[in-house]
Amino acid sequence: MxxxxxxxxxxxxxxxxxxxxxxxxxxxxxxxxxxxxxxxxxxxxxxxxxxxxxxxxxxxxxxxxxxxxxxxxxxxxxxxxxxxxxxxxxxxxxxxxxxxxxxxxxxxxxxxxxxxxxxxxxxxxxxxxxxxxxxxxxxxxxxxxxxxxxxxxxxxxxxxxxxxxxxxxxxxxxxxxxxxxxxxxxxxxxxADNGMLYPSLMFRINGVDVAAAGDRPWRTVERLMDAAERAGTHTFPRKKPIVRPQRNPLEWRANLTQLSNPDGSAVDGTDVDQLTHGELQGRRQVLDAFAFIRDNTPGFGDSYIVDLAPQIGIRxxxxxxxxxxxxxxxxxxxxxxxxxxxxxxxxxxxxxxxxxxxxxxxxxxxxxxxxxxxxxxxxxxxxxxxxxxxxxxxxxxxxxxxxxxxxxxxxxxxxxxxxxxxxxxxxxxxxxxxxxxxxxxxxxxxxxxxxxxxx
Structure with a gap:
């Protein structure tokens, strides 16, 4: 070597x-x-x-x-x-x-x-x-x-x-x-056989129509994502998404990405190449997940991504x-x-x-x-x-x-x-x-x- x-x-x-x-x-x-x-x-x-x-x-x-x-x-x-x-x-x-x-x-x-x-x-x-x-x-x-x-x-x-x-x-x-x-x-x-916890890239969604979203819309998001997975129309990196309102209910936080290396292992937060890969992968996952939420969830039709976290979240x-x-x-x-x-x-x-x-x-x-x-x-x-x-x-x-x-x-x-x-x-x-x-x-x-x- x-x-x-x-x-x-x-x-x-x-x-x-x-x-x-x-x-x-x-x-x-x-x-x-x-x-x-x-x-x-x-x-x-x-x-x-x-x-x-x-x-x-x-x-x-x-x-x-x-x-x-x-x-x-x-x-x-x-x-x-x-x-x-x-x-x-x-x-x-x-x-x-x-x-x-x-x-x-x-x-x-x-x-x-x-x-x-x-x-x-x-x-x-x-x-x-x-x-x-x-x-x-x-x-x-x-x-x-x-x-x-x-x-x-x-x-x-x-x-x-x-x-x-x-x-x-x-x-x-x-x-x-x-x-x-x-x-x-x-x-x-x-x-490797019981790898590190997977990181995520958090993002926030603004412009949610609270009235149209109805009661407990985070359950709606989870149900719609599960249904799309079962139908084979979409594949998401992680089940059990967390999409919840912030202090102002017009804004929502979204925790539903999962960042991995090409071999499927978790991105290592102490490796600069893996961190770089994770940031790029995370932004792609965010865009795909947000587009699905916007296009399918009541109250989110006019929403937009207001913020991507400054860095991926290492667990x-x-x-x-x-x-x-x-x-x-x-x-x-x-x-x-x-x-x-x-x-x-x-x-x-x-x-x-x-x-x-x-x-x-x-x-x-x-x-x-x-x-x-x-x-x-x-x-x-x-x-x-x-x-x-x-x-x-x-x-x-x-x-x-x-x-x-x-x-x-x-x-x-x-x-x-x-x-x-x-x-x-x-x-x-x-x-x-x-x-x-x-x-x-x-x-x-x-x-x-x-x-x-x-x-």
Whole structure:
């Protein structure tokens, strides 16, 4: 096999952009909460984000829906994600950018739609108002290690050139586990025979005639697509489409694409060639799906595509190995952990080839949520690093549940709060006093799932 062509670059001195107590990489839901919670302890914090706005999949991925804020607790729908999430939702409400919760996944659990522009502003206010420094348009590209177990700096590239951001503690909220991988933390990706969750390209439709669309038109869209598939007139990349109204019912969000390589495998969000292929494929799928919806669904005849998400939505890539790996059984059996940092109520939502496989919590009338252990955000080997979000220590099937917004909020707030405790005690990230962390989280309003809940 031929060796790839290489170019030897000359060595150079990299300027230090700044030195901070806590460096957070990635401005998605985990990064937002990590930066805000760490800054509120009085620590110097910087949040590095490659786009010009926060929100991650919710904004850059066009998701426009909070999944995992709620759980179906013994048959009753309850919001179980609290703490800084309360403040974020309050800000969205004041901006008139938050819809009421709606039932989703066969009416089995609630989700909550939001206005993307409002979310960007609310996230700015939450993070900036907490005292954290924001650096947009800064792409993390590597790390510098002071020793094999300690990160000294994150390297970034921007329009201002290359720079280093030094820190005492780092929080990897990149989604893809970039910082962890560069630092040598062991990780895995799903193998080819049980591949990664398939990405999607989200889009939004405007100009819907609400009266003509009638009651529950999202069911009409699904029924029409199923009928066309059975008749052989159309082939869609994914069954179980999600087409739902936004804050203003004239506008609808559409989540019904599925992006794959020519061999049928899921597009890998860490491979630039596959990402490029996925963006091109996604736009073709959007055009085909929208044309069908417009031409066949009552109320959509004069509608148009108002927005294609800035990037395809990646559901899974690297998952680090931590002190504990959350499993599918933990999710489905509503597991408890002594080191709980919050809860997850979202079921397993596996985006497999051609469809979406939902697996809800087991039992006739389950509690509906599992606790999330502190150990899942503590990676192996590197002592001054937390990993929060979909790249935390999760199995493939557990990631199908705990990758969504709600549990990412939980992991982020816990990581930011824990960073202060580690710095205060002068210990490694995994060696803090967990009881103290739990008390601080509860004082901040986080629901740890420790109170007895009865049917």
């Amino acid at each position: 031929d060796q790839p062509m290489t170019i030897i670059e000359p060595s150079h001195r990299t300027p230090v952009y700044g030195e901070f107590d806590v460096v957070v990489v990635g401005g998605g839901p985990a990064g937002i909460m990590a930066a805000a919670s760490a800054a509120r302890t009085g620590r110097s914090v910087i949040l590095l984000e490659r786009y010009g706005f926060l929100g991650g999949a919710g904004t850059a991925g066009g998701l426009s829906t909070f999944c995992g804020l709620h759980a179906k607790v013994y048959g009753e729908h309850r919001r179980v994600i609290r703490g800084l999430a309360d403040e974020l939702l309050d800000r969205l409400e004041r901006l008139d950018g938050l819809s009421q919760p709606h039932l989703t996944i066969n009416d089995g659990i609630q989700a909550q739609a939001f206005d993307i522009s409002s979310y960007k502003i609310a996230a700015d206010e939450l993070v900036g108002g907490s005292g954290a420094r924001l650096l947009f348009h800064a792409m993390a590209v590597g790390v510098v290690m002071s020793d094999p177990d300690t990160i000294d700096a994150v390297l970034i590239e921007s329009k201002s050139g290359r720079a280093a951001v030094r820190g005492r503690i780092f929080i990897d909220a990149s989604g893809d586990g970039d910082v962890s991988a560069w630092a040598g933390v062991p990780f895995e990706k799903s193998p 899974e890539t690297r998952r680090v190995f931590g002190r504990y790996r959350l499993t599918e059984d933990d999710v489905l059996d509503c597991a408890d952990f002594p080191d709980t940092i919050g809860v997850n109520g979202w079921p397993v939502e596996a985006h497999v080839a051609g469809t979406v496989d939902f697996r809800f919590q087991r039992g006739e009338n389950p509690r509906g949520f599992n606790q999330l252990p502190f150990r899942m955000i503590v990676p192996e080997r590197v002592g001054n690093l937390y990993v929060a979000g979909r790249c935390a220590s999760l199995t493939h099937d557990a990631a199908s549940a705990a990758r969504v917004t709600g549990p990412c909020f939980v992991m982020g707030q816990a990581a930011g709060t824990a960073a202060d405790l580690a710095l205060d005690a002068g210990v490694g990230c995994g060696d803090i006093d967990v009881a103290t962390l739990q008390l601080k989280l509860e004082k901040a309003g986080v629901y740890l799932g420790r109170e007895e809940v009865t049917p």
